[in-house]
């Protein structure tokens with residue numbers, strides 16, 4: 001049985017005060033025996049504050065990216081070992097905003113993923129197609145090549161310590177959600193592709209859906225057989241909506 005996971009990606013939002021308020025509300029809403037694993041990924045600068053706030057709570061702390069090197073002359077980057085010092089458990093890698101706005105290649109994403117694995121951070125690997133690619137019938141080919149780039153570097157076994165997020169680019173921040181059937185089709189494909197290499201790992205690995213998930217549509221998405229929770233952007237900035245999404249995941253168990 002795969003424990004559902006719901007993770008908030010706060011992107012470049014927040015102030016010290018809003019972070020405190022949001023974390024207060026999330027901590028109050030997630031019990032120690034929650035059947036759903038819950039995480040938040042604030043901007044780097046708020047990670048020390050969040051680490052302190054979340055200490056002793058079941059809410060997992062994550063980063064929105066992680067450096068592709070151990071240490072050194074890499075201005076602007078934050079290493080996996082630094083994140084570990086602040087109790088981070090998760091690191092998003094390959095988010096489509098990083099790929100499209102900052103030109104992150106599959107090779108760079110694979111190196112970031114490898115760093116997370118090497119340092120005991122759980123990489124949350126984002127893969128997904130653009131609208132143009134979907135309309136050209138290339139969805140499976142795109143997610144396959146994004147996944148393969150990582151597995152060729154890190155190996156199939158690394159997936160036992162990772163999470164995949166299928167995030168169709170056309171659904172991120174647009175208010176357009178994939179239908180549960182559209183999402184399930186791609187999730188099942190990803191799982192089958194992994195199963196072709198290792199059936200056990202395919203059965204264990206959590207595949208989250210991301211793309212305009214909100215408190216109204218979460219339950220129907222999470223109810224699909226191969227959807228194991230969500231990576232939530234906009235709706236994770238509102239505690240009520242985020243906690244309703246967490247509750248929706250609990251109701252599908």
Ligand code: PEP
Pocket residue numbers: 009167171172173174175210211212213231232233234235
């Ligand atoms: C995301 O940033 O990963 C995301 C899914 O954003 P949103 O929920 O706002 O579409």
